[in-house]
Amino acid sequence: MKKDRDGHSTLSRRDFVRSSAVGLGGLGAALASLDPKQLEAAEPPRRWDKTAAVVVVGAGAAGLPAAISAAENGASVMLIEQQPDIGGHAIQSGGAMALGGGSKNQKKWGIEDSPEKWYHDLINWHDYRFSDREIVWAFANESAATLDWLVEKGVTLRDTQPGNPDGGPPTVPRSQGPVLAGWDGNAGGISPTGSPGTALMRPLEATARKMGVQILLEHSLTDVFRQTTKGGRVVGIRATTKGKTVTIQARRGVIVATGGHTSNVIFRRAFDPRLTEEYQVVGEPYSLQTGDGELAAFRSDAALWGAANQTLETRARTHVMEKPVLIGNQYGYLRPGTRPTNDLLKSPIFSRIRATGLPVKDFQDVIHVNMAGVRFVNEEATGWSWWNACMAPNAKTPPGANGGGPIWAIFDADAAKREEWVCAPPFVDLDGWFFSANTIEELAAKVMCKYQKEPLPADALKAAVERYNAFVDAGKDGDFGKTTPKYKIHAPPFYAAWSTPCAHDCLSGVRINGRAQVIDWAGQIIPGLYAAGESTGGFNQHGLAKCLVFGRIAGREAARSVVRT
Ligand SMILES: Cc1cc2nc3c(=O)[nH]c(=O)nc-3n(C[C@H](O)[C@H](O)[C@H](O)COP(=O)(O)OP(=O)(O)OC[C@H]3O[C@@H](n4cnc5c(N)ncnc54)[C@H](O)[C@@H]3O)c2cc1C
Numbered sequence: 357m358k359k360d361r362d363g364h365s366t367l368s369r370r371d372f373v374r375s376s377a378v379g380l381g382g383l384g385a386a387l388a389s390l391d392p393k394q395l396e397a398a399e400p401p402r403r404w405d406k407t408a409a410v411v412v413v414g415a416g417a418a419g420l421p422a423a424i425s426a427a428e429n430g431a432s433v434m435l436i437e438q439q440p441d442i443g444g445h446a447i448q449s450g451g452a453m454a455l456g457g458g459s460k461n462q463k464k465w466g467i468e469d470s471p472e473k474w475y476h477d478l479i480n481w482h483d484y485r486f487s488d489r490e491i492v493w494a495f496a497n498e499s500a501a502t503l504d505w506l507v508e509k510g511v512t513l514r515d516t517q518p519g520n521p522d523g524g525p526p527t528v529p530r531s532q533g534p535v536l537a538g539w540d541g542n543a544g545g546i547s548p549t550g551s552p553g554t555a556l557m558r559p560l561e562a563t564a565r566k567m568g569v570q571i572l573l574e575h576s577l578t579d580v581f582r583q584t585t586k587g588g589r590v591v592g593i594r595a596t597t598k599g600k601t602v603t604i605q606a607r608r609g610v611i612v613a614t615g616g617h618t619s620n621v622i623f624r625r626a627f628d629p630r631l632t633e634e635y636q637v638v639g640e641p642y643s644l645q646t647g648d649g650e651l652a653a654f655r656s657d658a659a660l661w662g663a664a665n666q667t668l669e670t671r672a673r674t675h676v677m678e679k680p681v682l683i684g685n686q687y688g689y690l691r692p693g694t695r696p697t698n699d700l701l702k703s704p705i706f707s708r709i710r711a712t713g714l715p716v717k718d719f720q721d722v723i724h725v726n727m728a729g730v731r732f733v734n735e736e737a738t739g740w741s742w743w744n745a746c747m748a749p750n751a752k753t754p755p756g757a758n759g760g761g762p763i764w765a766i767f768d769a770d771a772a773k774r775e776e777w778v779c780a781p782p783f784v785d786l787d788g789w790f791f792s793a794n795t796i797e798e799l800a801a802k803v804m805c806k807y808q809k810e811p812l813p814a815d816a817l818k819a820a821v822e823r824y825n826a827f828v829d830a831g832k833d834g835d836f837g838k839t840t841p842k843y844k845i846h847a848p849p850f851y852a853a854w855s856t857p858c859a860h861d862c863l864s865g866v867r868i869n870g871r872a873q874v875i876d877w878a879g880q881i882i883p884g885l886y887a888a889g890e891s892t893g894g895f896n897q898h899g900l901a902k903c904l905v906f907g908r909i910a911g912r913e914a915a916r917s918v919v920r921t
Contacts, residue, residue: 416444418889425911451552454521456530477525494870609914614649616862616890662893682713729816
């Protein structure tokens with residue numbers, strides 16, 4: 357598959373035809389009749405470059421547990437990872453793991469829980485109830501054992517009372533985080549961002565290596581091979597590394613754990629046509645979620661599953677999109693340097709992100725305008741209320757784009773002082789993500805970037821600022837109900853900072869069963885193919901927990917699978 361300049365995968369017509377045709381039933385058959393040759397799955401090589409019993413693809417929240425679990429069940433394991441380092445989104449995460457059902461840690465805090473109670477809560481809570489019961493039960497049943505197992509594998513939990521994951525399901529506390537102290541020395545590696553997820557992923561990396569898992573960095577999955585192009589057991593993969601192709605035989609199983617498709621604009625637009633190229637993606641550029649694993653699995657006849665979960669707009673806790681936590685840089689959801697332990701400029705990620713961004717303490721200090729220069733939202737809003745407003749088409753939305761386009765935070769010198777922002781590099785990125793000028797009109801004329809193709813209309817921006825200043829005088833936001841607008845935007849210089857919503861979770865993907873086996877379009881198990889984490893569909897839960905649990909299940913099941921030749 358081709359990549360664009362940012363390393364994002366792009367679907368060629370051939371990819372599209374192959375994946376849709378294999379994956380979309382009647383439409384697929386119609387496309388197949390056009391050019392059946394294009395639809396064939398990759399042909400396995402006569403000789404393999406490498407071999408292992410279990411091949412895991414992706415070294416994130418699902419992949420590392422999968423590799424460890426396969427190794428402890430007696431398999432030789434090869435783990436390939438696209439990036440120069442392990443960790444994926446997980447290493448940058450807050451590390452909060454929603455693992456309940458009666459873990460040792462819950463018992464230690466006197467919390468009574470059981471798989472049944474956890475299951476019951478999951479299937480009755482918000483959007484979570486739109487999940488496959490088989491998968492939810494497997495999760496609830498193996499959740500506590502997975503947390504205990506993670507501790508056994510080197511993860512140290514915080515010595516604090518567990519909380520409620522994302523505010524619920526609320527009956528008993530089930531969210532616990534790993535400790536950050538000690539991750540740099542003992543666990544054998546540094547953090548890309550200083551995030552608590554490091555304390556989860558570095559110990560798992562150390563354990564995997566100790567157990568003999570071979571980790572091949574900078575290896576990118578391109579194809580999954582079945583015995584023949586017509587089907588049969590999955591027997592290996594093809595990957596690319598530094599311009600070369602390598603084939604790896606998987607004698608027992610392949611586990612797809614590549615983390616979802618948020619970085620693939622065409623793939624994500626299949627779920628929500630508003631998700632055009634300007635939207636940020638959490639976790640980038642440390643790791644990309646290009647959908648490579650799903651697309652390779654689709655070409656091997658895997659079914660797409662849980663599609664509605666990606667687009668449900670019931671305002672629940674599923675983090676489909678998020679407000680950036682930083683403004684004025686391209687990657688507003690990475691938090692580099694926010695912890696004193698992390699020396700940002702030496703961080704392996706800094707050359708990729710170019711600027712740290714400005715954390716917003718108080719949204720009274722900015723107004724948000726869209727690419728038409730129009731204010732459109734209560735800036736203090738969070739979650740769905742904020743990003744859904746951002747994504748509403750406006751006067752400048754081009755035909756076929758459907759979304760709200762770039763969003764800019766506008767503020768003045770007084771706001772910068774209140775927030776203690778330094779409006780210069782390395783905090784902001786002057787190459788298209790942050791602008792300043794002495795008048796609002798001059799500022800409007802400057803605001804252009806690869807996603808803002810025309811400058812902000814000066815009249816509209818001026819009108820937006822004047823109207824907001826009038827609301828400050830009146831003590832009331834007559835348009836969007838911001839609580840008593842406090843500060844006028846009147847002291848030069850004036851600033852515009854990139855503040856576009858971030859795509860967060862993948863809640864749809866490859867169909868699996870409760871044993872993490874991949875299911876095809878006929879509802880049959882594809883022998884030898886497993887998947888876990890955000891590459892899978894069917895479980896509408898946010899975050900790490902389902903990835904860790906199904907990673908562990910997939911590794912165990914792949915290692916124990918019986919191969920008939
Ligand atoms: C900033 C941030 C904070 C978060 N905080 C929390 C939190 O506190 N609690 C919580 O529950 N969740 C949190 N999450 C979400 C959580 O991190 C993800 O749900 C989880 O990491 C997904 O796991 P995964 O294994 O599916 O994907 P990842 O962890 O992203 O791992 C996928 C891996 O596959 C690799 N890969 C991709 N394509 C290929 C390919 N073609 N070949 C080889 N390798 C490939 C990627 O480089 C990556 O390393 C957070 C996420 C972010 C970004």
